Every structure is written in structure tokens, then in C-alpha cells.
Amino acid sequence: xxxxxxxxxxxxxxxxxxxxxxxxxxxxxxxxxxxxxxxxxxxxxxxxxxxxxxxxxxxxxxxxxxxxxxxxxxxxxxxxxxxxxxxxxxxxxxxxxxxxxxxxxxxxxxxxxxxxxxxxxxxxxxxxxxxxxxxxxxxxxxxxxxxxxxxxxxxxxxxxxxxxxxxxxxxxxxxxxxxxxxxxxxxxxxxxxxxxxxxxxxxxxxxxxxxxxxxxxxxxxxxxxxxxxxxxxxxxxxxxxxxxxxxxxxxxxxxxxxxxxxxxxxxxxxxxxxxxxxxxxxxxxxxxxxxxx
Numbered sequence: 001x002x003x004x005x006x007x008x009x010x011x012x013x014x015x016x017x018x019x020x021x022x023x024x025x026x027x028x029x030x031x032x033x034x035x036x037x038x039x040x041x042x043x044x045x046x047x048x049x050x051x052x053x054x055x056x057x058x059x060x061x062x063x064x065x066x067x068x069x070x071x072x073x074x075x076x077x078x079x080x081x082x083x084x085x086x087x088x089x090x091x092x093x094x095x096x097x098x099x100x101x102x103x104x105x106x107x108x109x110x111x112x113x114x115x116x117x118x119x120x121x122x123x124x125x126x127x128x129x130x131x132x133x134x135x136x137x138x139x140x141x142x143x144x145x146x147x148x149x150x151x152x153x154x155x156x157x158x159x160x161x162x163x164x165x166x167x168x169x170x171x172x173x174x175x176x177x178x179x180x181x182x183x184x185x186x187x188x189x190x191x192x193x194x195x196x197x198x199x200x201x202x203x204x205x206x207x208x209x210x211x212x213x214x215x216x217x218x219x220x221x222x223x224x225x226x227x228x229x230x231x232x233x234x235x236x237x238x239x240x241x242x243x244x245x246x247x248x249x250x251x252x253x254x255x256x257x258x259x260x261x262x263x264x265x266x267x268x269x270x271x272x273x274x275x276x277x278x279x280x281x282x283x284x285x286x287x288x289x290x291x292x293x
Contacts, residue, residue, distance in 0.1 A: 078209070078213060080180075080185065081113075081114070081117060081143050081145070082113040082114065082116055082236065082237065083113040083114045083117070083145055084176055084180055084185070085213060085237060086109050086110055086237060086240055087106075087173075087176050087177065087180060088180070088186075088204075088210045089210075089213060089214060089217060089237060089241060089246060089249050090102055090106060090109075090246050091186075091202065091204065091210055091248065092248050093210050096202075096203055096204075097202065098202060099246055099247050101246070101247045102244045102245055102246045102247065104288060104291050105244045105245075105284045105287045105288065106172075106173050106244075107171070107172040107173050107287075108165060108166065108172075108244070108283040108284055109240045109244045109246075109280075110145075110172040110176050111149060111164075111165045111166070111169055111172050111283075112165045112240055112279070112280045113236065113237070113240060114146050114149040115131070115161070115164055115165055115276060116233075116273055116276055117233075118141070118150055119131075119276070120232060120233065120236075120272075121141075122134050122135070123139065123141070123150055124153060126161075126273075126274045126275050127158050128158070129160075129161075129274075129275055130158035130160055130275075131153050131161050131164045132153070132158035132159075133150075133155040143179075144179075145172070145175050145179060148175075152164060152167050152168070160279070161276060161279035162278075162279040162282045162283060165276075165279045165283050166279075166283045184205065185205075185206075185209075186202055186203065186205075187202070187204075188200050188201070188202055189201040214248065214249055216234065217234060217237050217238050217241060217249055218249060218250065220234050220235060220237075221254070221261050221262060222254065226264075227261065227265040227267070228264075232268075232273070235265055235269050236273070236276075239265060239266060239269045239277060242265075243277065243280050243281060244280075244284060
């Protein structure tokens with residue numbers, strides 16, 4: 001893709017009275033015909049226009065950013081972070097609401113997705129069964145939520161994976177939701193039920209994107225493909241959907257029918273991200289036991 005400079009026709013200067021500007025009369029007066037041999041005054045008059053065109057074109061060349069499609073990028077690849085994708089997976093596009101079954105553990109799943117992304121990105125690593133800052137941890141994620149989760153893992157002392165995932169779990173949903181609202185991925189409408197209780201209605205301007213994400217993660221389990229060949233990001237989202245019992249992704253019947261695939265998928269995640277899945281299980285159990293107790 002390239003841009004070419006606009007072509008402008010030669011300037012034509014005429015006088016409705018008796019001839020070309022500055023000539024006071026002569027052949028072609030009032031006809032508007034282009035004079036191939038303009039006078040000095042005509043050249044001076046047209047020069048500012050020519051210079052203006054040049055300045056405008058240089059400004060365009062410097063200001064326009066050409067965006068070329070990366071041929072290696074998948075058409076269905078999303079730009080959202082793993083926590084943001086996990087949030088979208090919990091949205092029911094048919095009922096236009098978040099999945100109520102996994103509401104109590106949503107914060108845990110979002111924190112776990114952030115920990116997974118930091119580990120995949122080389123900012124966190126497993127040391128003797130605990131989370132620690134990795135060599136690349138001198139870098140700071142551009143995403144504020146990821147940066148906060150990384151900050152919760154002190155560099156001088158490894159922390160249990162469970163402690164890192166469970167820390168401030170109750171704040172995670174609000175942060176990720178606000179990020180998605182800020183980018184326009186979701187719309188949040190606030191009102192009060194019965195004029196008393198604050199309620200947030202979540203809608204998706206482009207629900208087909210969430211549906212495409214859901215089908216992509218469902219494909220991980222239902223396609224019959226070797227879990228070891230699945231991209232680790234998709235494997236993590238499928239694992240979190242299973243551990244959190246996110247009904248918008250898989251039904252209970254599908255879980256039972258694909259136990260062997262889920263087991264192999266869990267092994268794939270455990271190999272790439274040791275300690276993550278077990279910590280998620282502990283945190284989910286803590287949330288559900290608190291709810292039932």
C-alpha cells in the first residue's frame with residue numbers, strides 16, 4: 001500500500017474584465033485560456049498556492065500512518081489481554097448478561113489469567129513451586145492490571161502461586177471491566193434497581209467477537225485435536241473455564257463427555273505453567289466454600 005502525491009492542474013488566473021491579471025488586456029481577455037508563458041506577476045501570484053500544496057502534501061506524508069496487515073497474524077486473533085478475554089468468555093451473548101454460575105470466582109479467574117500472561121511473557125517463573133520475578137521482570141507491562149499483579153510478586157522473595165492469584169481477587173473484576181469499557185469493547189450502564197440497589201448492565205457493541213472467542217476456546221476441547229498442539233493462551237482459557245465452571249463456555253454434559261481431553265489439556269498447562277492450575281483450584285474452592293458457608 002502506498003500513497004502518491006496529488007496531481008494538480010496548472011493554475012488558471014483570469015480577469016472577468018479585459019484579460020489576464022496584471023496584463024491590462026490583450027489576446028485571450030476574459031476567455032479563461034491558460035497562458036503557457038505567464039508573466040512575472042502571474043508567477044508570483046500562483047507561487048503561494050504551489051507552496052501551500054507542497055506543505056500540505058509533506059504534512060500528509062509525515063502524519064499518515066500506514067497500517068499493513070501482518071501476514072502471520074490470524075484473522076481471529078484478539079488484541080485483548082488474557083484477563084480481558086476471560087471476562088468476555090463469561091458473557092452470555094444470548095441473554096446479554098454475565099454468567100451467574102461463575103460470578104463468585106470471576107475475580108480468581110481474572111487474576112489467574114493475568115498470572116498466566118505474565119508467566120508466558122517471561123515476567124514470572126516457577127522456583128521450587130513458588131512464583132518469582134523472572135529475568136525479564138525489569139520490564140513493566142503496559143496493561144495496568146498486569147502491572148499490578150506483577151507488583152504483587154516481590155522480586156526479593158518468591159510467593160506461593162495461590163497467594164498471588166488469591167490476592168485482591170475481589171478487585172479484579174472492576175478493574176478489567178473498566179478497561180474493557182474504556183476501550184469500547186463493552187458498554188456499562190448504571191442504574192438502581194427499585195431506586196435503591198446499584199446495578200450495572202453490561203452490553204457488547206460487537207457480540208460476534210465474543211462468540212468467535214467462545215467458539216475458539218470450545219474448539220480446544222471439542223475438536224479432538226492433540227492438546228499439546230494447542231496454543232498455550234487458548235489452553236489456559238479453556239482450563240480456567242473448566243476449573244471455574246463457566247457455563248457460557250462448556251456445559252456440564254460436555255465436561256463429562258470430554259474428560260480425557262480435559263485431563264490431557266491440564267497436563268499441557270501444567271507443563272508450561274507449573275503451579276498455576278493447582279493454585280486456581282485452591283482459590284476457586286475458597287470462594288465457593290465461603291459462599292456455601
